[in-house]
Amino acid sequence: MSIEAVEIDEPKDGEVLLKIAYAGVCHSDLSVARGRANIGVPIILGHEASAIVERVGPGVRRVKPGDPVVLSWYPSCGHCFYCHENLPVQCETNAPAANNGSLWDGTSRLHSPARGVISHFATQSSFAEYAVMPEQGCMAIADDIPLQIAAIVGCAVTTGFGAVVNDANIRPGQSVAIWGIGGVGISAILGAASVDAERIIAIDPNPRKEAVAQRFGATHFINPMETDDVAEVIRGLTKGRGVDAALDCIGSASVFTQAFHSTRPAGTVVSVGQAAKDVDFVIPEARSFPVQQKRIIGSYYGGGVPERDFQRLFDLYRCGKLNLDDIVGNIVPLEQINEAFRELETGIDTRTLIGFEH
Numbered sequence: 432m433s434i435e436a437v438e439i440d441e442p443k444d445g446e447v448l449l450k451i452a453y454a455g456v457c458h459s460d461l462s463v464a465r466g467r468a469n470i471g472v473p474i475i476l477g478h479e480a481s482a483i484v485e486r487v488g489p490g491v492r493r494v495k496p497g498d499p500v501v502l503s504w505y506p507s508c509g510h511c512f513y514c515h516e517n518l519p520v521q522c523e524t525n526a527p528a529a530n531n532g533s534l535w536d537g538t539s540r541l542h543s544p545a546r547g548v549i550s551h552f553a554t555q556s557s558f559a560e561y562a563v564m565p566e567q568g569c570m571a572i573a574d575d576i577p578l579q580i581a582a583i584v585g586c587a588v589t590t591g592f593g594a595v596v597n598d599a600n601i602r603p604g605q606s607v608a609i610w611g612i613g614g615v616g617i618s619a620i621l622g623a624a625s626v627d628a629e630r631i632i633a634i635d636p637n638p639r640k641e642a643v644a645q646r647f648g649a650t651h652f653i654n655p656m657e658t659d660d661v662a663e664v665i666r667g668l669t670k671g672r673g674v675d676a677a678l679d680c681i682g683s684a685s686v687f688t689q690a691f692h693s694t695r696p697a698g699t700v701v702s703v704g705q706a707a708k709d710v711d712f713v714i715p716e717a718r719s720f721p722v723q724q725k726r727i728i729g730s731y732y733g734g735g736v737p738e739r740d741f742q743r744l745f746d747l748y749r750c751g752k753l754n755l756d757d758i759v760g761n762i763v764p765l766e767q768i769n770e771a772f773r774e775l776e777t778g779i780d781t782r783t784l785i786g787f788e789h
Contacts, residue, residue, distance in 0.1 A: 440540040442488035442563050453582040454557040455479035456771045456783045474550040477558030478504035479586035481578040491566045498571045501581040503737045504553035506568030520732045591618025593733015594703045599676035606630035611680035612640040614782045624648030637778045662692035682706035697724040762786040
C-alpha cells in the first residue's frame with residue numbers, strides 16, 4: 432500500500448464526515464491487500480475504527496459535530512427485509528455498496544487526480560485521516576470509553592464475542608473450542624469466560640499463544656503441531672463427548688474438519704474466519720450428519736445487532752468484566768501500515784492500531 436494525498440467530498444444527505452482517531456489492523460484488510468478477495472482497486476482499506484464527528488450532511492440526526500463515535504463496518508438501513516427480520520448485517524441497502532466499493536447512493540467520496548475514483552472499503556475506509564460514511568454506521572460513545580477501546584469493539588471484539596454469545600449461544604457450565612488466537616479468537620475467549628463456560632479450549636500452532644489464551648480466560652491450550660488428532664484430545668477433555676460449540680476463527684478447510692469432529696452430537700460448529708475464495712468446506716461422514724444432529728452456522732459480525740452489542744461490550748468493560756485493554760497492542764502512525772501488516776502475518780499477540788490522534 433502507498434500513502435498518498437487524496438480528495439474527499441463533503442458528506443451528502445444522511446452522511447457524516449469523520450476525523451479518524453484509531454483504526455485496527457485486521458486480517459480482513461490483509462486479505463484484500465494480498466489479493467484474496469474480489470474487491471477492485473484503487474481502494475482505501477480500514478474497517479475497524481473510532482473517530483470524532485467533523486461535519487454532518489443534511490438530515491443527519493444520530494450524531495453531531497464533536498461527538499466521539501465507534502464505527503460499524505456494516506451499517507444497516509433499518510427498513511429492508513433483513514433489517515425487519517432482525518438481521519441487520521444482511522441489510523439489502525448496504526450489501527450492494529459494500530460489494531461495489533461505494534456508499535449507499537452507488538458513488539464514492541474519494542478520488543485523486545492520479546487515481547481517479549477510489550473505492551471505499553466496508554463503506555468506511557478508515558486507513559485515512561478522514562472518512563465519509565452513512566450516519567447509520569456511527570454510534571456516539573460516552574467520554575469514559577477510550578477511543579482505542581472503541582476501535583477494537585468496532586470489529587474484532589464484537590465478531591469474536593458475538594460468535595460465542597449470540598451464534599453458539601454458550602451457557603454457563605458448557606464447553607467451547609476456539610481455533611485461531613488472534614484478535615477475534617481472543618475476543619471469543621473473553622465471550623466464553625463472560626458467560627461462565629466451564630471449559631474454554633484454545634487451539635493455535637503458535638506456542639506463544641498459550642500464555643495469551645490463558646491470560647484472557649482459556650482453561651486449556653492445544654498446539655495442533657504437537658498432536659496427531661486434535662479432536663481426540665478435545666474429547667478427552669470433555670468426558671468423551673466433544674465440546675458444545677467449536678469455533679473456526681481462521682477460515683480453513685482442515686480446521687473446519689477438526690472443529691466438526693470435536694463437537695458433540697447436537698453441538699454447534701461456528702464458521703467465523705473468512706476462507707479464501709477457492710476453499711470449500713466438506714461435511715465429514717455426511718451419512719451420520721442427520722443422526723448426530725450437529726448444527727453448522729456461519730457467524731458474521733458476531734451474529735447480532737452491532738449497535739446493541741457495542742453497548743453491551745462497553746457496559747461489561749466499564750464493570751471490569753471484559754479485559755479489552757490487554758488486546759490493544761502497538762499504536763503506530765499510518766506510515767507504518769505495511770510493517771503492521773507484515774507483523775500481522777507473523778501471528779502477533781495483540782491488536783495493532785493506526786493512531787491519528789494528535
